[in-house]
Amino acid sequence: MAKSNAPITEHLAYLLAQANREINRQLELRLSKEGVPVEQWRILKVLSDGDGHSMGDLADAVLLNHPTLTKMIDRMVSDALVYRVQDPNDRRKVLMFISDRGKVLCKKLNSLAVDQEEHILESYGDKSTSELKRLLESLIDSSN
Amino acid sequence: MAKSNAPITEHLAYLLAQANREINRQLELRLSKEGVPVEQWRILKVLSDGDGHSMGDLADAVLLNHPTLTKMIDRMVSDALVYRVQDPNDRRKVLMFISDRGKVLCKKLNSLAVDQEEHILESYGDKSTSELKRLLESLIDSSN
DNA sequence: CTTCAATTGTTGAATATTCAATATTTTCAA
DNA sequence: TTGAAAATATTGAATATTCAACAATTGAAG
Incomplete structure (x- = not known):
């Protein structure tokens, strides 16, 4: 009990x-070199597959709720990192795509993020890291 | 690489x-039965030792930054869950204490939280849970 | 001692997030 | 086919968080 x-x-x-707070803080610190919040990196990374993602799918994938995502996307559209296209098959939906400018930025951000992962691997260890990842995935699975 | x-x-x-998002969402759901956000439960729990905690210590312990904590404490003082005392040894500091009313609420919240932990133990397993906790503690340690 | 830097907590303005309501489109049952 | 319900995204008001500036107190060097 x-x-x-x-x-x-x-x-x-x-x-x-x-x-989460600690790891996120470290990542934030790296990404701030490019002046980009963690959530925007997630968005760019998800859109990097080149497919169109609806706002709903994207919100789930990047762990933001809908209104927050809408407003963040507004900013990213202003910065010409992503763009909206109305889904031709279902006109309620909006499909999001990454722009060329977004791709360039995403690459820079990826290397900053990899930098962090390597730093964690060094101080925390290879074994522990992969074991932790495995357990987290399994926890997430068991919560659905 | x-x-x-x-x-x-x-x-x-x-x-x-x-x-974190998922587990926090579940806990939030339980605590909402008492209309209390997760952060307030953390505050009450930390203050439950009966000692006075400065705002700085408390902010670290409950993972909030100072201004956010100040404003949350303002609300909790209004609700008579906690109270402020000026530290006699260092008058820059404020010592926070839990009230009797706060203690009563904290007990109810604790049992809601234990309820959740037991639910996790069931679906996720005893072994995985303690192993995950161990790895998280060690990750946090290695990040300082 | 005095003065200046560091520590602690709060405040107000700027910013971000959330909730509820809305608009649009699709689905599906009658 | 029509009309009601569901799905999708956005908006605006209410709320919360954050950043920078501030006030008060302490520490410590000269």
């Missing part, structure tokens, strides 16, 4: 929040 | 964000 008086630092929810 | 064209779902930062 779980103890209700356990310190907060022993709760899974807290450990996840703490780890 | 890490691949820069790896899908975003393979990045540790993304997996952490995704897992």
